[in-house]
Amino acid sequence: MNSRRHRLRRAAWLVLAPFFLFGLAFEILPVLTLVRSSFTAEGGWSLANFGRAFTPVMVASFRNSLQLSASTALLGVVGGTAVAYAIVTARSRFVRDALTALADVTANFGGAPLAFAFIITLGSTGVVTLLLKAVGVSLYPSFRIYSVSGLTIAYVYFQLPLMILLIVPALLGLRREWREAATNLGATRAQYWRRVAIPILAPSLLGSFLLLFANAFGAYATAWTLTGPDVNLVTVQIAALVRGEVQLDPALADALALVSLGVMAMCVAGYRWLATRPWMAAP
Amino acid sequence: MTYVELKSLNKTFAGKPAVRDFWLSMEKGEFVSLLGPSGCGKSTTLRMVAGFEEPDSGEVWLGDQNVLDLPPHRRGMGMVFQSYALFPHLTAWNNVAFGLRIAGRPAGEIRRRVPELLELVGLREAGGQYPRQLSGGQQQRVALARALAIEPRVLLLDEPLSALDAVVRVTLREEIRRIQSTLGITTLYVTHDQEEALAISDRVVVMRDGGVEQVVTPEAVYAEPATRFVATFIGKMNQLTCVVERAREGRVRWGDHRLAVPPAATARLADGQAAVVLVRPEAVAVAAADAEGPAGENRVSATIELVTFLGPVTRLSLDVGGRRLLVDITTGDRGRFPRGVSVHLVFPAAACRVLADEASGEPR
Numbered sequence: 001m002n003s004r005r006h007r008l009r010r011a012a013w014l015v016l017a018p019f020f021l022f023g024l025a026f027e028i029l030p031v032l033t034l035v036r037s038s039f040t041a042e043g044g045w046s047l048a049n050f051g052r053a054f055t056p057v058m059v060a061s062f063r064n065s066l067q068l069s070a071s072t073a074l075l076g077v078v079g080g081t082a083v084a085y086a087i088v089t090a091r092s093r094f095v096r097d098a099l100t101a102l103a104d105v106t107a108n109f110g111g112a113p114l115a116f117a118f119i120i121t122l123g124s125t126g127v128v129t130l131l132l133k134a135v136g137v138s139l140y141p142s143f144r145i146y147s148v149s150g151l152t153i154a155y156v157y158f159q160l161p162l163m164i165l166l167i168v169p170a171l172l173g174l175r176r177e178w179r180e181a182a183t184n185l186g187a188t189r190a191q192y193w194r195r196v197a198i199p200i201l202a203p204s205l206l207g208s209f210l211l212l213f214a215n216a217f218g219a220y221a222t223a224w225t226l227t228g229p230d231v232n233l234v235t236v237q238i239a240a241l242v243r244g245e246v247q248l249d250p251a252l253a254d255a256l257a258l259v260s261l262g263v264m265a266m267c268v269a270g271y272r273w274l275a276t277r278p279w280m281a282a283p
Numbered sequence: 284m285t286y287v288e289l290k291s292l293n294k295t296f297a298g299k300p301a302v303r304d305f306w307l308s309m310e311k312g313e314f315v316s317l318l319g320p321s322g323c324g325k326s327t328t329l330r331m332v333a334g335f336e337e338p339d340s341g342e343v344w345l346g347d348q349n350v351l352d353l354p355p356h357r358r359g360m361g362m363v364f365q366s367y368a369l370f371p372h373l374t375a376w377n378n379v380a381f382g383l384r385i386a387g388r389p390a391g392e393i394r395r396r397v398p399e400l401l402e403l404v405g406l407r408e409a410g411g412q413y414p415r416q417l418s419g420g421q422q423q424r425v426a427l428a429r430a431l432a433i434e435p436r437v438l439l440l441d442e443p444l445s446a447l448d449a450v451v452r453v454t455l456r457e458e459i460r461r462i463q464s465t466l467g468i469t470t471l472y473v474t475h476d477q478e479e480a481l482a483i484s485d486r487v488v489v490m491r492d493g494g495v496e497q498v499v500t501p502e503a504v505y506a507e508p509a510t511r512f513v514a515t516f517i518g519k520m521n522q523l524t525c526v527v528e529r530a531r532e533g534r535v536r537w538g539d540h541r542l543a544v545p546p547a548a549t550a551r552l553a554d555g556q557a558a559v560v561l562v563r564p565e566a567v568a569v570a571a572a573d574a575e576g577p578a579g580e581n582r583v584s585a586t587i588e589l590v591t592f593l594g595p596v597t598r599l600s601l602d603v604g605g606r607r608l609l610v611d612i613t614t615g616d617r618g619r620f621p622r623g624v625s626v627h628l629v630f631p632a633a634a635c636r637v638l639a640d641e642a643s644g645e646p647r
Contacts, residue, residue: 178370180333180355181364200372
């Protein structure tokens with residue numbers, strides 16, 4: 001009996017081996033290489049790369065990335081929660097399923113294709129731009145899709161549906177009995193939302209915000225395709241340093257990537273911390 | 284004096300009647316249980332009383348006021364839910380304080396009242412715990428304290444113990460009854476557990492398919508079931524399909540056996556009419572076939588087919604000329620009656636109740 005169990009366990013590890021090898025090759029080793037490279041300068045152990053990572057241009061790139069990530073995450077949280085609430089309270093099952101499917105598709109539509117989609121719709125000669133111009137509304141030059149505001153719209157396009165997918169389960173988890181108990185105890189609808197529903201949803205909202213923030217912070221293809229070097233973001237800086245079109249400096253790119261990794265890690269740690277609070281509703 | 288009165292409540296879901304012509308009067312301080320199988324309409328009835336479901340027709344009176352048009356929080360009713368429904372982001376203390384804060388009670392009163400209520404439900408030390416840090420039984424105690432905090436005129440409990448294990452259920456149902464008696468609060472309690480309903484209620488409302496089968500004390504519902512449904516739902520009951528031989532004398536025929544029943548029980552039946560004689564398994568005495576055995580008006584021979592140990596009692600399943608009869612004996616006598624043994628069964632006429640042989644006929 002025991003030997004059979006051992007054999008089964010060994011077989012299970014064998015089945016998992018490709019996954020571990022994959023993780024080692026494409027996750028662990030690259031991160032270790034990144035760490036070693038970022039802490040190496042002139043052939044020795046050094047913090048010089050991090051010193052160069054905090055020049056005014058690089059600091060500006062972090063500031064822009066943080067601002068863009070925070071603003072699009074916030075817009076995604078607010079808009080996504082509103083749409084998700086409409087979905088979960090929709091009486092028509094068709095509407096619920098259709099909106100959820102749409103969110104599923106659009107949340108995964110990003111990168112260069114998304115950027116091209118925005119260029120041909122809201123670019124200077126885009127379809128929507130020209131249609132609006134035909135009815136007397138000129139988007140340009142006050143608005144440019146190739147700017148931070150354009151980038152914000154493009155990011156919200158995938159942030160909002162991602163938020164819908166993240167928050168729908170939490171909204172579905174709001175139990176009818178909580179509302180009824182609050183009502184029975186004298187709470188109005190507004191008091192129920194302020195004192196019960198929103199506090200219960202708060203960890204999910206904050207956790208989703210952190211995930212959206214990380215999602216935006218790490219985005220590169222959309223930003224690069226849409227704005228090129230015009231908008232100074234961390235991911236754009238890293239790519240430029242690695243490609244070497246102007247300056248080849250992979251060690252500095254690695255240092256920037258490691259700082260970015262730290263930002264991401266803080267987001268994930270924050271999310272995990274929120275998920276394990278004792279006041280989190282049982283699943 | 285009637286304190287709560289439910290008048291002809293009706294509710295239909297998607298064309299299917301959930302509650303049909305439900306009437307009930309409750310005295311102040313009375314503990315009434317709605318008892319029935321799943322889907323019989325007992326929770327729907329409770330929810331209509333609470334104000335969470337709007338009846339298609341009917342009235343809900345509390346004192347001299349019809350509260351049907353009032354929102355749930357203006358009806359003066361505290362509700363305890365099956366799933367506790369505690370707010371997970373609040374500690375036990377704050378859950379109990381919730382209704383008081385909503386009502387705008389002074390902070391000093393809340394600080395005094397909440398510990399009192401936690402003390403009442405035996406959870407004074409658990410005030411700082413969040414719901415997920417409490418056991419199911421503790422959560423339900425907090426839910427009870429929370430419902431009582433708003434000083435409701437009527438307490439409504441919707442299957443409050445069904446999610447708990449057997450030992451906790453027994454302890455907590457006694458606690459609920461103790462607290463109810465202490466406060467003298469009028470209580471409407473929903474359960475599908477007949478033992479629970481019989482143990483804690485002043486009266487039991489047995490429901491079936493949205494309608495009321497019987498409203499009576501626990502003792503009476505057990506001893507004098509009004510319908511075959513009540514007879515089978517409350518405890519074990521032998522149902523002997525008989526033909527009335529002499530209605531005025533209380534004589535019926537069960538297969539080859541002539542049985543005596545109370546003449547009053549057959550007074551409204553006609554000779555030759557089909558009837559069902561109800562006898563509880565514990566009302567039947569059993570004696571070895573070669574023994575003199577106890578005397579009684581009804582004596583039949585039987586063979587033991589199955590012996591089932593049930594703890595303090597042992598249930599014998601017997602063959603009586605091709606018909607089956609259940610008899611409960613004390614487990615101490617179990618050794619005397621093994622499987623395959625022939626015995627005599629004796630039961631008095633007074634232990635028999637007779638119903639016309641209809642699906643749910645009126646008691647006779």
